[in-house]
Amino acid sequence: MFQLSGKRFVAAIVFALVLVSAGVFLLIRHGSNLTSITVQGVVLRQDNDVRKQLPVDHAMVAITAGDTKSVAYSDASGYFKVNMRTVAWPGRILNLAFQQSDYEPLNMRVSVGFRSSRYRIYIARMTQRATPSIPANGKPSSLVSNLRIRYVVNAKSEDNIGSIVRTFQAVNQGNVACNGQSLCSPDGRWKAANGAISLDAGKGNEFRNIRVACIAGPCPFTKIDASGYVNGGRNISATVLDWSDTATFLIEAEVYHSAINSNVHHLFPVFFGSTLNFSLPSTEEGVSIEAKIDGTPMVFPLGPDLYLSWATCATRETEDAEKSTVYRCELKPGYHF
Known part of the structure; x- marks a missing residue:
């Protein structure tokens, strides 16, 4: 059996102590060196058709590191940005959780230990909860057709x-x-x-x-x-x-x-599945949607609360110089295009 001589044995013990001391030093150094971490990205609806991957607004985004937790919410464009101060040693993985009442919860793993990973853009695609195709009252769904957007521009x-x-x-x-x-x-x-x-x-x-x-x-x-x-x-x-x-x-x-002259304008929206999309200039006023509900012509004023009996609408402002307003309206249960 191989045996160490006295001097070699002492040298091996000293070397082991040096390694242990270095490891303890690194742990203490990393433990006291908190780093500000920013995780940003966008929350979208999961769909195989990229045209239907719509933004998910007001989704709660939580990043967790041990007992530390930071929370943010996505805006109308789906964008989120969450900040946290934590230890970011190489290879460390944090948990990123997404929750929204109309969607299934989603968890992602975030690598924060390497500099390049800190600038990564994260795309969270959440699966929408199933909605009944037939209303609770058992009546067949109503047809929404011949849609046209009407608005006024004062010039x-x-x-x-x-x-x-x-x-x-x-x-x-x-x-x-x-x-x-x-x-x-x-x-x-x-x-x-x-x-x-x-x-x-x-x-x-x-x-x-x-x-x-x-x-x-x-x-x-x-x-x-x-x-x-x-x-x-x-x-x-x-x-x-x-x-x-x-x-x-x-x-x-x-x-x-x-x-000041009031000029009436009309445009037609774009449809993707159960959602219609359109954009209007920043100078628009008096927005309304002209449509037929089961063949009956109707006009639906779209006021500040964006209320429609047959759809749920949301808006967001573009980042360009024109500051256009993008509208997105999704059909409520009981209606179809």
Whole structure:
């Protein structure tokens, strides 16, 4: 039988103690080194047809690590993001649980020990609970057909309704020394006079493309102040300075009328199974759904609570610059397309 000599035996014991000490050190180090972990992804309805993998909103998402638990909820787009502070040693697996009243619970295993896994996008596909195809009252389901979306967009219109032409004068006598008077020529030598005109376009109207020009008299010895009309508007004014004989000026402008016009728009939704989808611009108002229920034409206003007798609706806002609203309505039991 192989036996160690005294010196080799002592060396083996020392080596073993070093290994044990290193292991204890690593455990203590990892145990006190809490890391902030973020797990994000999307919750979808399980379906073999990817077009029917609809977002699942308000699903509870819980991540568990030992006795520590963090909870978040998915939004209307199905997106979730849950944070937790825990120890993340290489290869550690945490449990990610999903619950929603209309779906079967779902559990996933999440690897958090490696840096690359911390940025992974998790897709949770939940199986919808079975719903009876025949209503509890035993009546056959109602047919929902000929659907069309109706909405109103209010747009501001600006129409050119005419123009205006006026003349005015700056009355003065030339070659009169200024002698410190309040109005003088730009070089301070000659007495000057002002001429002015003010115009009102009327309620709901405004002036645009305003032009002022000297048309008669000693025009080279006049100056026009455009500050009162350069930006247009309902009320404008023009002021001129004349340091020679009387001069005549012309003011011309185009008149525009502003109004809010309500334009009715229609569109057709897209159907996937028992769900209809459509999107509307951020400027939409007065959304309603025109449909036939068992052949009878009806109009269903879709108010802020999104209530429909025959479907359950939800909305979400897109992330693009247009900020469109995406609608999703799913038939209630007792109805079919």
